Amino acid sequence: MPCGWVWALRQNFSTVREHTRVLANHSGLRKNLIVDFHMHTCCSDGQLTPRELIDLAAARGCEQIAITDHDSVAAYAQLADQVMPMRLIRGCEFSTQWQGREVHIVGLNLDLQNIDLVAGLQSQRNAREVRGGRIAELLAKQGFTDALAGASALAAGASLGRPHFARYLVARGAVPSLQQAFKRYLGVGKPAYVRTEWANLEQICAWIDAAGGIAVLAHPLKYKMTLTKLRSLLVAFKDVGGGAMEVISGAQQTAQTSQMARLSKQFQLQASVGSDFHQPGQPWAALGRVAQLPDDCAPVWSNW
Numbered sequence: 001m002p003c004g005w006v007w008a009l010r011q012n013f014s015t016v017r018e019h020t021r022v023l024a025n026h027s028g029l030r031k032n033l034i035v036d037f038h039m040h041t042c043c044s045d046g047q048l049t050p051r052e053l054i055d056l057a058a059a060r061g062c063e064q065i066a067i068t069d070h071d072s073v074a075a076y077a078q079l080a081d082q083v084m085p086m087r088l089i090r091g092c093e094f095s096t097q098w099q100g101r102e103v104h105i106v107g108l109n110l111d112l113q114n115i116d117l118v119a120g121l122q123s124q125r126n127a128r129e130v131r132g133g134r135i136a137e138l139l140a141k142q143g144f145t146d147a148l149a150g151a152s153a154l155a156a157g158a159s160l161g162r163p164h165f166a167r168y169l170v171a172r173g174a175v176p177s178l179q180q181a182f183k184r185y186l187g188v189g190k191p192a193y194v195r196t197e198w199a200n201l202e203q204i205c206a207w208i209d210a211a212g213g214i215a216v217l218a219h220p221l222k223y224k225m226t227l228t229k230l231r232s233l234l235v236a237f238k239d240v241g242g243g244a245m246e247v248i249s250g251a252q253q254t255a256q257t258s259q260m261a262r263l264s265k266q267f268q269l270q271a272s273v274g275s276d277f278h279q280p281g282q283p284w285a286a287l288g289r290v291a292q293l294p295d296d297c298a299p300v301w302s303n304w
Contacts, residue, residue, distance in 0.1 A: 035301060036288050037066040037091065038106055038218060038246065038274020042156070043078075044069035044093075045163040047279035050078045053287070056280075058085040060288035064301060066091035068106050068274070071124035072159040076112060089304065093218060094124065094204045095196070098233055101225075104218040105201070105237075106246070107208035108272070109304050120207035123199060125159065131196045132160045138192040139165070142185065144172065162186050205241040214303055215242045216272045219249035220263075221256060234267045244270035244300045247293060250285040261294045271297035 040046030041053050048056065050067065053075075057065050066089040067075045073092050090110045096103055110117060136148035144150075150168040152160060166181035175181045185192045199207075208215045217237055220230060234245070245267075247260040264271045277287035293299055 032292055033063045033301065034061050034288060035064045035273060036062055036275050036277070036290055037064075037089065037108055037216070037272050037300065038068050038093070038249070039065065039277040039287055040069050040093075041067055041075045042158055043072050043074040044159045045161045045278060050075040051082070053277075054079065054082075054084065054086075054088075056287055062086050062288045064089060065288075066106075066108055066274075068093040068108075070159050070161055071095060071121060071128060073110070073112050073121065074158070089301075091213075092121070094207075095127075095198045096201050096204045097198055098201050098236060101223060102196075102198070103201070103223060103233070105204050105208070105242075106216040106218045106272070106274070107204075107211065107213045108216055108244075108300060110208065110211040110213040112211070114211035116210035117207050120199065120203070127196055127198055128160050131194050132165075134194045135162070135165055135186070135192050138194065139169075139185065142191055144169070144174065165192070201236060202240040205237075209241050214244055214270070214300060216300065217242060217245040217269075218274070219246055219276060220260060221249065221252065227259075230263070231267075234263060234269070238267055238269065242269065244272050246274055247271040247297055248273040248290050250274075250276050250290065251283065252291075257291065257294065261297050264297060270300045270302070272300040 036057065039053065041048055041050045043050065053067065064087040068091040069075055070093050073090065076090060089108055090112055091106060091108045092110060094105045094107060096105055132148060132151065139147040147165060147168060151164040154167045155164045163178065166178045166186055169175050169181040169185060170178060175184055184190060187193060205215045225233065245260065245264050247264050248257055261271065271293050273290045273293060275287050275290050276285045278285060
C-alpha cells in the first residue's frame with residue numbers, strides 16, 4: 001500500500017477533474033462574500049458575548065459567519081429568536097488528536113438538536129472537566145491551591161479551557177501575560193500541562209456528519225507540520241469523512257494561502273476561511289478581516 005503522499009499524487013489528475021466539476025457547478029456562486037467561519041465568544045475562550053460578536057461582525061460588513069466555540073454551541077442558545085444582520089451558520093470547533101498531536105476540526109452547518117452531536121459535545125465537556133481538575137492538581141503542586149475555583153470563576157459557566165487557567169495565573173500576579181502563563185506552566189512539557197484524551201478524528205467527523213454538517217480541518221499551518229506530515233493528516237482526514245480545510249486562517253502570507261489552496265484541490269477538499277477571532281486588538285486574528293479565496297478554490301459556503 002503506497003504511503004499517503006504517494007497515493008495523493010496518484011490521485012492528482014482525477015482530483016483536478018473533480019474539482020473542476022465542483023467549480024463549474026457553482027460558477028454562479030459569489031466568491032467575494034465577506035465571510036468568517038471561525039470565531040469564539042465568551043462561551044469558550046473568547047472575550048465578547050455572542051451578541052457583542054454579532055454586532056462587531058455586522059459593523060465589519062460580514063455577510064455570513066459561524067460562531068465556532070471550543071466543544072460548545074451555547075452561544076446559539078443565547079442568540080435564539082434574535083434578529084441576525086447576517087447569515088449565521090451553526091458551527092463548533094472540536095478538539096481531537098492525530099498521531100499524538102492535538103488538532104482541531106470545525107463543524108459547519110450543524111443541526112444542533114441532533115442526538116449524536118449533543119451526546120458528543122457532552123463527552124467533550126466531560127473530557128474538559130477531567131483535564132481542568134488535573135491541571136488544578138498540578139498547579140497546586142506549584143503553590144496555586146485555588147486554581148480550579150479561580151479558573152472556573154473566570155470561565156463563568158463557559159467551556160473550561162487552558163486560557164481560563166492562564167487568566168487566573170495573570171490575575172494572581174504569577175505571570176505578566178497569558179503567553180507567559182503557557183510558557184511557564186501550561187504549555188507542552190511545562191509543570192501543569194495535561195494531555196487530554198479527546199474523541200478520535202473518525203468519531204468527531206461522524207458526529208458532524210450525523211448533524212448534517214461538513215467537517216473542516218482548522219488552521220492547518222498552526223500545527224507546524226512538515227508538508228509530508230500535513231499531507232498524511234489530510235489523507236487520514238479525508239478517509240474518515242473530512243470535507244473541507246481552512247485555506248485561509250487569520251492573517252497569513254500570500255504564499256501560504258497558495259500552498260493551502262493547492263492542497264485543498266489536490267485532496268478534493270472544499271475551502272473555508274476564518275479569522276480564529278478571540279478578542280479585539282489582535283490584528284493577526286481580526287474578525288471579518290480575512291482575505292478572499294483564490295479563484296480556483298471550491299468555497300465551503302456552496303453547501304448552503
